[in-house]
Amino acid sequence: MRIISLAEIEPHLADKAGIITTIKDAFIAHSQGQVTMPDPVQLLFETDENVLNGDCHVKTAKASGFPFFSVKVATGFYDNPAKNLPVNNGLIMLFSAETGEPAILLQDEGHLTMVRTAAAGALAAGLKSSAEPQRLGIIGTGAQAELQARWISEHMDISSVSIWGRNHSKAERLKSRLSPYNVNVMETVSDLCAASDIIVTTTPATSPLLMAADIRPGHHIVALGADSPGKIELDPQLFAKADFVLADDISQCIHHGDIGHAIKAGLISETDITSLGKALSGDVELNKTSISVVDLTGLGVQDLAIASKIYTDILA
């Protein structure tokens, strides 16, 4: 088994355009039925006081044309910063799809999950591309918020980035890290919505942050924080206002994405949902006055695709 360290991986993460193409192809292959992804595994961890403070997701995928299948482990332990450790960690393994042999271990410490999520956000945001530059709003101030700002700004024409977080000083620190861009810290989510065409939510919130009342025609929303049944970022009523509801994977989003809450509330039904892969193939055309929501829960085939690309890049 070839073992690859984060230090070997990192130089290859700079190829944003190449990674975005790889992830786009993965979504399209999935929408064409070329991918097998069993239901992800979720393990939850609690403190002695029964407060949820950690989770582990295991995602697997195989896909036609790929010599390997993937097993990805991603952890998020929310008390880690107090121990001077990053919240997220993880790794991706590739196994031969011909013999089952362990082939490659990418010890990426969670970075590949972060990056394939950033690429998915950029692709989802990019559905709103038009002749005029778009104003981006980001809810959340963590590592994924920063990646979304960078990846979306490189992927499409963005005129301004508004950011909002519950913790104002964290928002200010994110602004300083994003100094090359035209960044403003907003006082409220309503203010952020008024200043944005594309709104990306990146938090592990367990109650809605983005309310239907703040959404107007032309808003394009990308929600990527909810990755387990207890998490929710979007007011379910927001889906009732949407002209387009897109999902990276329809059944995963119903099971543990923001879409699931809207389905449970009877505000939309499964037939209202289009897969992101179909939208990326050109099946969905947003317009200046449409309201659209993309729910991203993260797919095993994204892990398979990015790990295969990075491994190939390292060999090259």
Place this chain on the structure above:
Amino acid sequence: MRIISLAEIEPHLADKAGIITTIKDAFIAHSQGQVTMPDPVQLLFETDENVLNGDCHVKTAKASGFPFFSVKVATGFYDNPAKNLPVNNGLIMLFSAETGEPAILLQDEGHLTMVRTAAAGALAAGLKSSAEPQRLGIIGTGAQAELQARWISEHMDISSVSIWGRNHSKAERLKSRLSPYNVNVMETVSDLCAASDIIVTTTPATSPLLMAADIRPGHHIVALGADSPGKIELDPQLFAKADFVLADDISQCIHHGDIGHAIKAGLISETDITSLGKALSGDVELNKTSISVVDLTGLGVQDLAIASKIYTDILA
């Protein structure tokens, strides 16, 4: 992440009694509700002619008192022998249950799965321990058949080992590998049943091999081949004759063990099933004339327990 090779692991697999105790404790902890095991992941692989020729199972577990949680990948690719490769492969990873960090990778090439299955078979067979030595029958001629013969013979008083396989020359080769024991190759499964008190099935069969007509009072059956919904070793009618039906995990056995076929046929119901952990705690007493069946599908907590023990032994 500490990476441990098979060469480092192998010397520690000789401690059969210690491993059996570890696995027994794991089953009992599971029966006491101290273990969390999400549903296993299964990926199936087919040839270009749509013949199933490979599978991959991913099992995860956390348990109170364990500093790690486990992610185990086990593969079985049935065309590998033609490529001079073993059918089975795999690895176990341990992650910190406090921080989610990858801690240990045991590159055991599938051996730990084989051994923890052997230990489970020995424990299940051992429920039939009595003052008189027992006659063991093994159906199947693969690596697990050999392990069952060895582990059960060391764990309890066995007077003879009968073996049967579809391929007679493989059965003869297994006999020669088991030369220290009193081994006979049987012509038919019926002959094997007549010569055995304990019958262990170890095949990936997809149609029943052990028929109800061959089962008489006093037979104790351990079935460990079926690990996915398409596999079956036991005639479902056999369960209707059983006084005791035991399962390593009740829901897993209903989902993809031999028990599932008997449940679907309406021959037994879920309330007829006792967990192996309860039986190992002394809740079930077999007698000379009872008929009993133990269905083993393999548990994530067995992987967690054996990996933790081996790692601790290596450190010691």
